């Protein structure tokens with residue numbers, strides 16, 4: 246690799262389209278509080294604009310912060326910019342993503358995920374450490390970026406710049422690749438828009454036949470992209486290939502399959518373009534190891550064609566030079582709220598037409614290109630929406646609503662949303678916060694809520710952790726929370742022999758009938774072993790994932806420690822075994838995810854939806870579940886059935902007092918809480934109605950008892 250590593254040269258970036266607009270950009274930022282910048286992907290917005298501003302002196306009175314929706318993008322772009330500015334990453338240029346902070350006192354140009362900036366606003370609402378905030382990739386419409394947009398707008402309109410106690414005004418730049426700029430500009434008080442015209446060459450697109458309009462659930466596209474990539478490799482002239490798939494497992498499989506095919510051919514006869522002497526296949530997905538990432542951007546050695554198999558991250562977040570051929574699966578993995586199970590679930594769904602254009606465009610940056618679509622024209626017409634729904638309109642808002650409330654935004658319905666979420670989603674979020682005791686009946690943040698917002702974890706897990714802190718057993722919950730925050734730790738090698746061995750090793754780690762305890766056990770065994778990496782290898786565990794879990798655990802411990810010093814924490818004593826204590830802590834966070842055995846192997850959830858769920862085969866309970874009647878679970882996987890993953894058996898008594906909370910409020914009761922403070926009168930009305938309901942239940946129960954007698 247070192248042979249080609251020097252090739253991404255300093256002068257290469259000087260030819261990017263954005264350089265012609267340097268003076269104009271700097272001037273525009275100086276003149277206006279808000280600025281919208283759009284331009285073709287790859288024109289240099291993310292890597293160059295922060296450098297322009299830095300050299301123009303903007304970093305002297307505070308940092309230049311750039312937010313992107315994806316971790317990997319923040320990391321790789323920061324690395325690139327550090328290289329271009331000839332500094333060590335973490336010095337002048339750094340990055341921060343959840344659980345990974347690569348910044349220092351010296352950091353002026355700071356790349357981060359939008360979630361990180363939202364946390365910073367919690368601690369410092371006026372962002373007093375910043376001179377410029379650049380919200381990048383706004384067209385992605387990530388939940389956090391939409392919220393940041395609203396907050397920045399609100400901040401200005403509420404107070405005006407002068408009274409915020411800032412010595413220098415905060416400059417806000419919004420960058421987007423494709424989004425309707427008029428809408429953005431109008432949202433931000435008709436602010437100025439600068440467009441960077443890109444150079445694009447024509448891309449010819451062809452439709453396939455492997456995925457038809459009805460195949461929205463099929464995974465046939467994986468095989469087909471491999472076939473197409475191979476065809477392109479053997480029959481098209483030199484130029485690199487970019488394949489769009491949906492996730493890690495699929496990408497690894499496709500890489501393997503393509504490698505086997507490419508290995509078996511005779512390059513003298515089988516490949517049409519005789520200058521192509523080999524194929525370099527590289528995966529690209531979010532949780533990739535950082536040493537692998539660099540290879541993606543390096544040009545392949547002479548005569549070698551590069552084929553990158555990527556998730557949607559390569560559509561706009563990262564630009565790979567030299568791509569001439571695109572193979573588009575037509576699908577993307579997306580977080581969506583599933584109302585049947587009441588949780589956010591990662592689903593593979595058709596991309597939008599606008600995204601398909603974006604993907605194809607990646608082939609035309611430096612010369613004319615070709616895009617091969619796996620799907621048919623019928624799929625395009627009937628199954629692909631024009632635009633993707635913004636994340637704010639399709640995922641759970643619980644964490645965001647809590648953050649807003651903690652920032653003093655009580656009226657979460659009339660918050661300035663670029664596209665408002667449906668009111669029922671906001672009400673659902675309030676209901677869940679109320680169930681967790683994070684807000685009270687008046688919609689005010691409770692003491693518990695204020696503690697919960699400090700943890701970058703989902704609210705249930707945070708609540709379990711805080712319960713453990715009360716009982717003094719955080720040493721059991723911290724590792725579990727950490728393990729649930731990193732990628733999957735169990736290696737599934739594929740190939741029957743290896744898989745069998747891995748399965749056996751994993752089974753041996755399931756010491757009890759509790760998947761949460763297994764996570765704890767793996768964490769502890771590895772940590773206390775003499776050679777942790779060897780231990781992982783031996784047990785088919787991802788060492789990299791565990792290493793991150795160790796670091797996450799330390800960070801969560803630090804947050805908890807800090808909070809314990811600042812706040813009064815209630816202390817409780819527990820009578821019973823440690824495993825019972827562990828499981829009861831879990832119950833206090835996961836009582837929203839309780840299921841009771843229904844018939845045979847089917848369980849039924851207790852959240853009022855009464856969904857039918859099953860234990861996932863990877864759970865320790867899968868084979869031995871016969872004796873278990875009540876369980877809690879961490880999340881679900883939806884295929885033809887709904888599977889509970891990371892499961893733990895519990896006793897009904899432990900959730901008996903918590904379950905009624907799930908049915909206590911009707912979401913419509915909360916609509917006032919969402920808008921403004923509730924009046925006492927309303928509370929009384931509400932309480933009366935609750936009492937009447939309870940009375941009715943008691944009488945019904947009495948009737949039942951009489952009948953039984």
Ligand code: CDP
Nearest residue numbers: 286287288289290291292321325542564566
């Ligand atoms: O943000 P925008 O899409 O406008 O462009 P950019 O991400 O700033 O990319 C500008 C150039 O930097 C492209 O040619 C990328 O290929 C290159 N780049 C790179 O070579 N390595 C990175 N890690 C990031 C960007």
Ligand code: MG
Nearest residue numbers: 290291561562
């Ligand atoms: Mg960019």
